[in-house]
Structures are given as structure tokens and as C-alpha cells.
Amino acid sequence: MGKQFQDRQRIQPLEGPLEVAPPLPPATHDSKNITLLQGRGIELLCSLILLCTSLFILLASLYYKQDAASYFRIIPSVQSSTPRVAICLVGGARRFDLTGPSILKHVLNAFPDADLFVHSNLDKDTLKLSLLRSAPRVTEVRIRRPVVFNETEEQRALLSAGSSPNGIQINLHFDLVEGCLDMIGVQESQGSFKYDWIVRTRLDGYWMGPLDQKTFKRGSYVVPEGSRFFGLNDRLGIGNRSSSEVALSRLSLLPRLASAGFHELNSESAFHAQLRLFNITEAELRFPFCILSYRQFLYPPDRWGLLVASISSPGPLNGVYCRPCIPKCKGECMEQLGPKLDKTFSWTEWRNGSLELCDSSYPWQEGSEKIFDKDAGIAAANVRHRVKEMKIEECLQEVEGLKRKADRWNGPDPIEICNLGFPQIRQKSRR
Known part of the structure; x- marks a missing residue:
């Protein structure tokens, strides 16, 4: 390190005026062609590099777009075959x-x-x-x-x-x-x-x-x-x-x-x-479906009366109140009662035997759970018994x-x- 420092000290600055190098001679016809060919080669090389880069970006974007779609499956999409x-x-x-x-x-x-x-x-x-x-x-x-x-x-x-x-x-x-x-x-x-x-x-x-x-x-x-x-x-x-x-x-x-x-x-x-x-x-x-209810209403219902269907009704019941019961009104009875119901109130579709009514003026009748077991089936009946016991x-x-x-x-x-x-x-x- 010390020797290098001493060498640098021995270097003397130049003395006297600087000599300017003479200008280069004008380029000949051949040198112009060489320069032109070199420029075109560089331009071609740059175009090739640009093309390769563009292809790489395109392929990469397609690859990651597909990967993102499969990775972020939780994001809802109109095209999704399994909506959330x-x-x-x-x-x-x-x-x-x-x-x-x-x-x-x-x-x-x-x-x-x-x-x-x-x-x-x-x-x-x-x-x-x-x-x-x-x-x-x-x-x-x-x-x-x-x-x-x-x-x-x-x-x-x-x-x-x-x-x-x-x-x-x-x-x-x-x-x-x-x-x-x-x-x-x-x-x-x-x-x-x-x-x-x-x-x-x-x-x-x-x-x-x-x-x-x-x-x-x-x-x-x-x-x-x-x-x-x-x-x-x-x-x-x-x-x-x-x-x-x-x-x-x-x-x-x-x-x-x-x-x-x-x-x-x-x-x-x-x-x-x-x-x-x-x-x-x-x-x-x-x-x-229907809404299972213990509520009591006037029976038979008038125009503004509330309907309580039997769960044995063929339906669909469209969310009307219901309970397990032996139907009080069905068939011909509903043919007479149905037209009197107001469609803006408690009405639900009753035609074609779809609706059978309980007498809802009383509490659930004795033996309602047995009626439920019969109408709901063995599996539902077993669940009811299990919860009860x-x-x-x-x-x-x-x-x-x-x-x-x-x-x-x-x-x-x-x-x-x-x-x-x-x-x-x-x-x-x-x-």
C-alpha cells in the first residue's frame, strides 16, 4: 500500500502545451457501407429482442391468468358453474x-x-x-x-x-x-x-x-x-x-x-x-313448505281469515301456517271455501286438492305427534322420539x-x- 502511494508521488504532471490530434480523414464509400450495415444489424437485433420479450410477456400473462382463475375460485363469477x-x-x-x-x-x-x-x-x-x-x-x-x-x-x-x-x-x-x-x-x-x-x-x-x-x-x-x-x-x-x-x-x-x-x-x-x-x-x-304453528284462529275462515293447513296436504303450501291434524276441510269443502278467500291476504293455492285445512280454533288435537309420525315418515319420527327422550x-x-x-x-x-x-x-x- 505504501509503495503504491510512493509511485503515485513520482508521477509528474505534463508540462508545455497539449498537442491536438489531427482530424480523421473523411470516411470513404466502403466505410459508409460498413457503418450502415452495422446500424441495420443493431436495429434487427433490437427488433428480435423486442419480439421475444413481447412473446414472453404474452405467454406469461396467459399462464398466470389461468393460474389465478383456478387459485382464486372463491371469487364469484358469472361463468362459474358452482355459484356460492x-x-x-x-x-x-x-x-x-x-x-x-x-x-x-x-x-x-x-x-x-x-x-x-x-x-x-x-x-x-x-x-x-x-x-x-x-x-x-x-x-x-x-x-x-x-x-x-x-x-x-x-x-x-x-x-x-x-x-x-x-x-x-x-x-x-x-x-x-x-x-x-x-x-x-x-x-x-x-x-x-x-x-x-x-x-x-x-x-x-x-x-x-x-x-x-x-x-x-x-x-x-x-x-x-x-x-x-x-x-x-x-x-x-x-x-x-x-x-x-x-x-x-x-x-x-x-x-x-x-x-x-x-x-x-x-x-x-x-x-x-x-x-x-x-x-x-x-x-x-x-x-x-309450510310454517308449523301452535296459534289458534277462527274456523271456518272467512274472506280475511287465517288458514292453517294439514301437513298431509299435497301442496305446495307456499309457507302457509300448518300443523299435524286430521283434515277438517278438503275436496268438495275446499271447492266451496276457496273462492271466498281474498288473494291479497291469507290466500294460498287451494285448487286441484292441493290444500287441506285443520280446525285451528282449538289447540293441537290429542295424538298430534302420532299423526306427525305417520305423515312425516319413520326417519323424522325417530328424530322426534330421540329428542323427546x-x-x-x-x-x-x-x-x-x-x-x-x-x-x-x-x-x-x-x-x-x-x-x-x-x-x-x-x-x-x-x-
């Missing part, structure tokens, strides 16, 4: 021991790839939801504790308990329905996708036949025919993501309805008003099984659910 479907079940589980097997068979098993969401109230019947551990998939179960809604003056002017079987429970029902959107939105955010279809129906629905994908209609929000109550049947709804956003926003859209001038609406007319407000077209189709140890096992199966569990511990269903056990444990 969400099914949301809402309501109470009072007789889910009777309706559950039919929902599993005709709805959930009909769409085994669908994501299931459940929104229900906590009560002594919640343990019956454990039947859903047999569902193909369970995405989220949300079980809320009893809540009290304080109606505002605006809501009292907007909503009416009359002309609707839902009565004063409208807000509670609306909150359960809108909870579907909350759960679905969480799943979409986590998976970075949007559902193509959302099906919303009730836990107390008894299905006699399968939910058919042919009833999924693009450009329309699909509801059952009949049971309109001056609006639209809201016991089942099928729509794409955007129309379902409106249809399921039952609580949050009430201020919009009020500001639009609507008043004294029941559940069905409020539902119809929501769709109208956002220019969503409804399609009324026929579906093979269930012990608290079995309850814990079943509810724990549902909790493990669900991707998300938003509810009380299974022990609390089973204690509500077995109060005698809870009382003994407190002593």
Missing part, C-alpha cells in the same frame, strides 16, 4: 325437533356446498338446534339472549300490529333477519368474496319437498306465492347479493320507509315497500358437537343451553 350460496335460518326452535329433519333433508342436503348461518333466540328449546350437527356445513351459529326493543314514535307510526300474524314481535323478527347480513358479511370479508345467492328462511318451516335451484331467478327477488297480508310473503326469500342486501335489511331500512311516507305497515307490507323503494322486482313462485348428558354431547362443527360459535356455552332445556336438573344442582 349462503343459507340463513332464523327464528325460534320451538318445534325444530319436527321441522329440523325436513330442513336438513330438503334444503341443506339439497345444497351441500352452501354455507349455513343460524340466528336464533336463547330459550328452553335452543338445544334442539343440535340437530344441525348433521348438516353438510355449518359456518356460524348465533344465539342471542332475550332482548327488549323500545319502539320509537317513528316506528309506532310506521308499523302496525294489525293485519299481520307477526303482531308486536315485528322488531324482534326484523333483528333476527338482519343478523343474517352481519354473519354473511363477516364470512365474505374473511374469504375475500361475495355470495352469488342468499337463501333466507325460518327454523319453523316444515318442508315436504326439495328446494329447487330452478327457483333462483336472476333479476328478481323470489318469494313464495300467497300469504301476502297486503304485501309480500316474507317466510322465504331467495336473491342475489345486492337484492338480498335490501330484502334482509328489515330493521335498518325502517327510517327510509318512514321518510318515504309509509305508515301503518305490517311485516309483509313493509317487506314489499322495501323492495319497491329500491326498484327490486319480486317473483312469486310455489314452494313445498334425550337426557342432559346426551344434550351436552349433541350441543358440543354442533359447537365444534360450526366455524364460528356466537352463543352461550352448551351447559347453559342444556340447563335451560332441563330445568329439573338445574334445580337439583342448585341444592
Whole structure:
């Protein structure tokens, strides 16, 4: 290192004026041709490199585009042969021991790839939801504790308990329905996708036949025919993501309805008003299900009367109220009664023997469970017996099984659910 430094010191700067090199002689004809050929060669080489690069980019883009399409299959596409479907079940589980097997068979098993969401109230019947551990998939179960809604003056002017079987429970029902959107939105955010279809129906629905994908209609929000109550049947709804956003926003859209001038609406007319407000077209189709109910109504029904069908009716019943019974009115009786029913109210299709009525002026008749076993079949009857004879140890096992199966569990511990269903056990444990 020191030697190099000493060598650099011995280098002396040049002294005297710098001599300028003489200019180069003019290029001859041959040198011009050589320069031209060299330029064309470089130009050809650059073009070749550019062509190769373009081909590489094109092939690479095609390759990664195909790979992305297969990798991000969760992103919905119009061309997709398997659209993403969400099914949301809402309501109470009072007789889910009777309706559950039919929902599993005709709805959930009909769409085994669908994501299931459940929104229900906590009560002594919640343990019956454990039947859903047999569902193909369970995405989220949300079980809320009893809540009290304080109606505002605006809501009292907007909503009416009359002309609707839902009565004063409208807000509670609306909150359960809108909870579907909350759960679905969480799943979409986590998976970075949007559902193509959302099906919303009730836990107390008894299905006699399968939910058919042919009833999924693009450009329309699909509801059952009949049971309109001056609006639209809201016991089942099928729509794409955007129309379902409106249809399921039952609580949050009430201020919009009020500001639009609507008043004294029941559940069905409020539902119809929501769709109208956002220019969503409804399609009324026929579906093979009914709503199992303990409610009592005047019999025989008049023009504005409420119908309660026998579950043995050939149907389709389109979500009308029903119960297991020996039919009181069918055939010729319905031929006389049917034309008197108002189509804007409780009416459902009765012609061709599709509807058989119970006498709903009384509670469920003695032996109703045996009638159910006969009409529903051996498999459903076995489930009913199993739930009826269930012990608290079995309850814990079943509810724990549902909790493990669900991707998300938003509810009380299974022990609390089973204690509500077995109060005698809870009382003994407190002593």
C-alpha cells in the first residue's frame, strides 16, 4: 500500500502545451457501407429482442391468468358453474325437533356446498338446534339472549300490529333477519368474496319437498306465492347479493320507509315497500313448505281469515301456517271455501286438492305427534322420539358437537343451553 502511494508521488504532471490530434480523414464509400450495415444489424437485433420479450410477456400473462382463475375460485363469477350460496335460518326452535329433519333433508342436503348461518333466540328449546350437527356445513351459529326493543314514535307510526300474524314481535323478527347480513358479511370479508345467492328462511318451516335451484331467478327477488297480508310473503326469500342486501335489511331500512311516507305497515307490507323503494322486482313462485304453528284462529275462515293447513296436504303450501291434524276441510269443502278467500291476504293455492285445512280454533288435537309420525315418515319420527327422550348428558354431547362443527360459535356455552332445556336438573344442582 505504501509503495503504491510512493509511485503515485513520482508521477509528474505534463508540462508545455497539449498537442491536438489531427482530424480523421473523411470516411470513404466502403466505410459508409460498413457503418450502415452495422446500424441495420443493431436495429434487427433490437427488433428480435423486442419480439421475444413481447412473446414472453404474452405467454406469461396467459399462464398466470389461468393460474389465478383456478387459485382464486372463491371469487364469484358469472361463468362459474358452482355459484356460492349462503343459507340463513332464523327464528325460534320451538318445534325444530319436527321441522329440523325436513330442513336438513330438503334444503341443506339439497345444497351441500352452501354455507349455513343460524340466528336464533336463547330459550328452553335452543338445544334442539343440535340437530344441525348433521348438516353438510355449518359456518356460524348465533344465539342471542332475550332482548327488549323500545319502539320509537317513528316506528309506532310506521308499523302496525294489525293485519299481520307477526303482531308486536315485528322488531324482534326484523333483528333476527338482519343478523343474517352481519354473519354473511363477516364470512365474505374473511374469504375475500361475495355470495352469488342468499337463501333466507325460518327454523319453523316444515318442508315436504326439495328446494329447487330452478327457483333462483336472476333479476328478481323470489318469494313464495300467497300469504301476502297486503304485501309480500316474507317466510322465504331467495336473491342475489345486492337484492338480498335490501330484502334482509328489515330493521335498518325502517327510517327510509318512514321518510318515504309509509305508515301503518305490517311485516309483509313493509317487506314489499322495501323492495319497491329500491326498484327490486319480486317473483312469486310455489314452494313445498309450510310454517308449523301452535296459534289458534277462527274456523271456518272467512274472506280475511287465517288458514292453517294439514301437513298431509299435497301442496305446495307456499309457507302457509300448518300443523299435524286430521283434515277438517278438503275436496268438495275446499271447492266451496276457496273462492271466498281474498288473494291479497291469507290466500294460498287451494285448487286441484292441493290444500287441506285443520280446525285451528282449538289447540293441537290429542295424538298430534302420532299423526306427525305417520305423515312425516319413520326417519323424522325417530328424530322426534330421540329428542323427546334425550337426557342432559346426551344434550351436552349433541350441543358440543354442533359447537365444534360450526366455524364460528356466537352463543352461550352448551351447559347453559342444556340447563335451560332441563330445568329439573338445574334445580337439583342448585341444592
